[in-house]
Amino acid sequence: MTPSDPVETRTEARPTQTATLAEIAREAGVSAPTVSKVLNGRADVAPATRTRVEELLRAHGYRRRRAEATRSPLIDLVFHELESAWAMEVIRGVENVARDAGLSVVLSESAGRLTPGRTWADQVAARRPHGVVLVLSGLDESQRALLTSRSIPFVVMDPAGDPGADVPSIGATNWQGGLAATRHLVELGHRRIGAISGPPQMMCSRARIDGYRAALETAGLPVDQQLIKTGDFHHETGYRLGRELLERPDRPTAVFAGNDLQALGFYEAARELGLRIPEDVSVVGFDDLPVARWVGPPLTTVRQPLTEMAEAAARLVLELGRAASREAPTATRVELATSLVVRTSTGPPPAR
Amino acid sequence: MTPSDPVETRTEARPTQTATLAEIAREAGVSAPTVSKVLNGRADVAPATRTRVEELLRAHGYRRRRAEATRSPLIDLVFHELESAWAMEVIRGVENVARDAGLSVVLSESAGRLTPGRTWADQVAARRPHGVVLVLSGLDESQRALLTSRSIPFVVMDPAGDPGADVPSIGATNWQGGLAATRHLVELGHRRIGAISGPPQMMCSRARIDGYRAALETAGLPVDQQLIKTGDFHHETGYRLGRELLERPDRPTAVFAGNDLQALGFYEAARELGLRIPEDVSVVGFDDLPVARWVGPPLTTVRQPLTEMAEAAARLVLELGRAASREAPTATRVELATSLVVRTSTGPPPAR
The missing domain is CATH 3.40.50.2300 (Response regulator)
Incomplete structure (x- = not known):
């Protein structure tokens, strides 16, 4: 993290999953390779089949094992809007951590909506990044389920709303x-x-x-x-x-x-x-x-400290990816310190 | 492009390749799947073999056929430095075109060097994007050969130096x-x-x-x-x-x-x-x-018109990708018009 004074809370490790891929396939009435195709975001699955499989993955809280092996060397970074004048500071922070880890950054914009579109979630599932950093942007329940079933961790930076107690996030004081x-x-x-x-x-x-x-x-x-x-x-x-x-x-x-x-x-x-x-x-x-x-x-x-916040978010998401295999608890709510910088736009009030 | 007055030159379509993948493999003394692995940027190839294969691919001017089938839904965007205050305008332009085409943008920084590092080229070869947009940044000869052999087109935006007559580029007047x-x-x-x-x-x-x-x-x-x-x-x-x-x-x-x-x-x-x-x-x-x-x-x-220039660069790179299969000529050097915006920092000189 940074030398500033972080405020942390810890979340419990999630319960270990029960259903296997084969069991999901049996229950859905499809083959195991079909479930794999859904997990890998392949296009050659009938929409109805796909919906049924997604629902079962979610109902069973399925989480992909050995996700490390199939990951692409990418981190996804999603902005609420790229208009934001401080987007550059954030991109630089994520880019710093990605470069050190040998990863590339995939950038997207949720185009003014506070949750990115469904297509986006499918694309993420298909490209299997190491993790997702969301800036001022949340995920809806089905998007969270989709990422969770693929063991793709995510972190919200500077939450726009209340992200929910179990959503990892990095903010500022x-x-x-x-x-x-x-x-x-x-x-x-x-x-x-x-x-x-x-x-x-x-x-x-x-x-x-x-x-x-x-x-x-x-x-x-x-x-x-x-x-x-x-x-x-x-x-x-x-x-x-x-x-x-x-x-x-x-x-x-x-x-x-x-x-x-x-x-x-x-x-x-x-x-x-x-x-x-x-x-x-x-x-x-x-x-x-x-x-x-x-x-x-x-x-x-x-x-x-926008760049440091983005670095912390990227490091946290990579740590969550490693922790998923170890089931180790991680500090998942962090606020970095803000500080007053006094320049010359402030002075005593005018005498009246 | 834009309604502005573009300055265009056209480049000739390249000669059709002669050597096949099997011929390259024979000449290198390896199997055809090994050449495939090199083309796909796989890590499980001995460095010496890899170098030999790359040299032969380059010597024969090999270009992958049917590259469309194996492409990932990505565009690579490479900056000379993300410090640049106008990077955001460029990112927005590439993002606009990518979104319309159902692609995601992978962002990297050549970290102050005027050509991105070797690792970067390997990563690009491995992820097989639809194309690469380079901002104020060129490619050295081996990087160009590497992208060409994979049929990954590239365009330079606002060239820092003289990019060479056959490098597609988008600039401003x-x-x-x-x-x-x-x-x-x-x-x-x-x-x-x-x-x-x-x-x-x-x-x-x-x-x-x-x-x-x-x-x-x-x-x-x-x-x-x-x-x-x-x-x-x-x-x-x-x-x-x-x-x-x-x-x-x-x-x-x-x-x-x-x-x-x-x-x-x-x-x-x-x-x-x-x-x-x-x-x-x-x-x-x-x-x-x-x-x-x-x-x-x-x-x-x-x-x-930075955003429009970035849009033009992204559209050109996608067009080059399609043209590679058709061997159609494309306008590959474009300059978009600049315009004076008069505000209030200019006035007549002081009377002396």
């Missing part, structure tokens, strides 16, 4: 980050601090805003709902909601922008209104994308 | 872009225009600077070598060379920054010296990364 960002503003003397959150269906964005609230409350400051706007992590939203906040007669003197892209949108809103950062208004981002150092003024932000 | 950027500055009234180039070993960066020179010369302006700095396309270099240019007593009133990252470094240099963009100095980038719209002031730049 989002709540701590929201807390640190807001405390920094409080310590500079700000009393009216606004926020632009990410989409509420993503747990990471909820956690950040909860950290913001906690910082205000522990400082004895009121939480003004009018100063909390709901965004979607995109630049345009940071601009639009930034204007809403800054055009108020009682505008905040500082804003926690939820992520770096929204912070950059906020910069544009301030620029258009003739407000200087940080002299007239302070702003803090979240992520620490490379661009945060390049904008003017350089952005104070909460660093999320 | 870099020279036209450098010309348009510099003409824009000349038309605004600038007479002392500096430039920060990319690395001279990349043909794209040479072409941009040649376009810059052509614009000055056709406007009857002198080309001052002292105002042309050699960079490496990174932010830090734009900052450092930007300071060098701006600290001159006879500093230029405008700069063509070679790419967007160098332009952003130049912004930082201007900020530190208390110079306003565009009131005190104008700057033009190249690429039109998303961040060009987000910085203050939004950057005037030359748009390179």
